[in-house]
Amino acid sequence: MASIRKLGIPASRLWRTNQQIRGLASHASNPSTSKGPTAIVFMNMGGPSTTDEVGGFLSRLFADPDLIPLGRLQSYIGPLISRRRTPKIQKQYAEIGGGSPIRKWSEHQASEMCKILDTISPDTAPHKPYVAFRYANPLTEETYNKLLADGFGDGKGGRAVAFTQYPQYSCSTTGSSLNELWKWRNRLDKGDANSKGAIAWSVIDRWPVHPGLVEAFAANIEKTLAEYPQDRRDKVVLLFSAHSLPMSVVNRGDPYPAEVAATVYAVMQRLKFKNPYRLVWQSQVGPSAWLGAQTSDTVANYVKKGQKELVLIPIAFTSDHIETLYELDQEIIGETGLDTVKRVESLNGSPIFIQALADIVKEHLAKNISCSPQMMLRCPGCVSERCLESKKFFGEQQASL
């Protein structure tokens, strides 16, 4: 080690070189120039894969102060509400085939994306896919342990990208996932004896108007519009539907509503504004005020007014989940009884989308930044120490990249 120090070569750099020799021999890129391996960690809320996992999923969700702040009573009220909601939500998951497909889709998207990245970004190859969920398996703690077991961090350094799978940033979604990642980094990844050699993290914190994302949405919308007779096609109303936010979160200054609107506008630009459209909000929970208009009311009102050709587009989530398969398909669309009310397929395995994911990561790695400047600005109404500390942490990662 002393001779290494004399040479002025950081241990993390040497580890990378070892990894390159061991891991890249079969890779098409030139191993001697690669900065890899690079871990790409998909961050999302997750969902229960089976109905047995619903209880645990809800209990973690209602215990999350970044999503549902219940103050000092969180550890008491959270479990009560989640236990009460479990049978109802279990029934909904049973109706959509027994569980959420989010794990299957996330693992598929991440591994396919890494294959593309190995080709288009040889400098940072090999790219290793990981999934870290906030409320369901694989949880962030489990994934962090897997990263350590795979040779990242824990004194050995290495680079990982936390890639949020929410295209639009909300402190209740991406913010919560990052606070959780920062928590496990502090608990699990202490570096070497000199506190060096922990994973160097960077964050892809939002991508609401990435051209690849816009193209993937637009292509799916065009596919659904093609199902209508040609002379009716331009009369179809497009309803972009996103998960709503409590007004308390909106008024705190959360960036999500503006970023969802930006996605919608970019998609409409790509579609040349051929159809009338609205952005509407779904899935509100509990008695407080939430951002509207609500998707369910909107569909019912338009149908009542004679507008029976409607296409619903889930715009703030990239794979199927209970809110597309149950709430949109079975409740909202099902209740109209009309085959002229349709839903656009979720991005799921769309090759255009997976290519977009790879392009987003490639662009991020080439910029060599720790996160977007926007991520460092806290909400005007934020009083959370977690936000303060985790943003500081991710901002300071720049030095170790």
Ligand SMILES: C=CC1=C(C)c2cc3[nH]c(cc4nc(cc5[nH]c(cc1n2)c(C)c5CCC(=O)O)C(CCC(=O)O)=C4C)c(C)c3C=C
């Ligand atoms: C971008 C998407 C989402 C935002 C923003 C969001 C904010 C948000 N959600 C709750 C409360 C609940 N959400 C629940 C489920 C759920 N939420 C999203 C997405 C967003 N939530 C999804 C995709 C899902 C379903 C997961 C699946 O696998 O299908 C639930 C649990 C279900 C229920 O009990 O009804 C709750 C509760 C709040 C309070 C909030 C903003 C602060």
Ligand code: FES
């Ligand atoms: S709540 Fe938005 S930064 Fe803390």
Ligand SMILES: [Fe+2]
């Ligand atoms: Fe939610």
